[in-house]
Amino acid sequence: MARKERDYSWPPAPEALPLPVTDNHTHLESLGDVARGGVAAPNIDEVIALSKSVGVARMVQVGCDLDSARATISLIEAHAELAGAVAIHPNEAPLHARTADLGPDGLEPHYMARHEVSLDDAIAEIGRLARHLGIVAIGETGLDWFRTGPQGRVTQIESFRAHIALARELGLALQIHDRDAHADVIDVLRRDGAPERTVFHCFSGDAEMARVANEHGWFMSFAGPVTFGANEGLRDALRTADQGLILVETDAPYLTPHPFRGRPNAPYLTPHTVRKIAEVKDVSLEEACTFIETNTQRVYGTW
Numbered sequence: 001m002a003r004k005e006r007d008y009s010w011p012p013a014p015e016a017l018p019l020p021v022t023d024n025h026t027h028l029e030s031l032g033d034v035a036r037g038g039v040a041a042p043n044i045d046e047v048i049a050l051s052k053s054v055g056v057a058r059m060v061q062v063g064c065d066l067d068s069a070r071a072t073i074s075l076i077e078a079h080a081e082l083a084g085a086v087a088i089h090p091n092e093a094p095l096h097a098r099t100a101d102l103g104p105d106g107l108e109p110h111y112m113a114r115h116e117v118s119l120d121d122a123i124a125e126i127g128r129l130a131r132h133l134g135i136v137a138i139g140e141t142g143l144d145w146f147r148t149g150p151q152g153r154v155t156q157i158e159s160f161r162a163h164i165a166l167a168r169e170l171g172l173a174l175q176i177h178d179r180d181a182h183a184d185v186i187d188v189l190r191r192d193g194a195p196e197r198t199v200f201h202c203f204s205g206d207a208e209m210a211r212v213a214n215e216h217g218w219f220m221s222f223a224g225p226v227t228f229g230a231n232e233g234l235r236d237a238l239r240t241a242d243q244g245l246i247l248v249e250t251d252a253p254y255l256t257p258h259p260f261r262g263r264p265n266a267p268y269l270t271p272h273t274v275r276k277i278a279e280v281k282d283v284s285l286e287e288a289c290t291f292i293e294t295n296t297q298r299v300y301g302t303w
């Protein structure tokens with residue numbers, strides 16, 4: 001039997017949520033990066049309008065390399081629905097510091113013009129951008145032990161600590177990227193003192209880690225993977241998470257929720273994940289929207 005052609009088209013919009021929520025982590029500048037098979041990415045105005053039409057009223061646009069951090073400033077200036085987060089991603093830090101062993105794809109490190117800037121200078125630039133009106137968080141920063149060698153790990157820890165210090169200095173929320181590095185992320189946060197509002201973006205821990213987050217008052221942002229059939233451990237974590245610490249995100253254009261896994265993602269698909277959160281927490285959809293939005297405003301304020 002012939003293999004089914006992979007579908008790269010943008011999924012249809014879901015049924016609207018009864019109350020507005022915020023997608024607290026998305027990369028709108030990267031929507032074009034996932035365009036395959038001749039399918040063009042929708043433009044950002046269309047995506048925002050479609051998102052609003054299904055109840056995703058606001059988004060936190062995340063720029064986590066020097067180029068996308070600068071793009072984030074332009075995007076939040078142009079769109080009232082957006083607030084911003086800026087940082088040097090843990091997989092970017094070793095490229096600036098020239099300590100990368102492998103790229104995140106497992107291939108040779110892929111250097112670009114922006115990596116001519118030293119890591120210290122890059123973080124200083126993030127510090128300048130973060131003072132811009134409408135920037136509500138430092139992120140995503142953290143640790144990514146997936147295919148990172150010993151030198152790169154040392155650089156990531158230095159970079160993570162500098163970002164924690166920056167968030168504390170500016171009184172901003174911190175969005176954490178934690179890939180295969182739960183214990184070390186928690187260790188750094190405990191030693192340095194987590195910012196008052198700390199969010200695990202695309203939370204990927206188990207129930208035990210959710211208990212640790214509950215204890216510290218760290219927010220857990222759930223993305224598409226919580227809708228995937230095999231991820232019962234992640235749903236256990238969601239069951240354990242304090243209702244007052246739960247957020248929702250797409251991490252678009254990646255991590256598309258079920259039933260559209262493998263196709264491109266955008267903030268208008270957030271309702272699939274909200275519906276799963278309501279189901280797992282055994283609350284009405286209205287209730288889920290309400291606690292997610294209340295928590296979002298506690299972390300980032302309103303805009």
Ligand SMILES: [Zn+2]
Nearest residue numbers: 025062140251
């Ligand atoms: Zn992200």
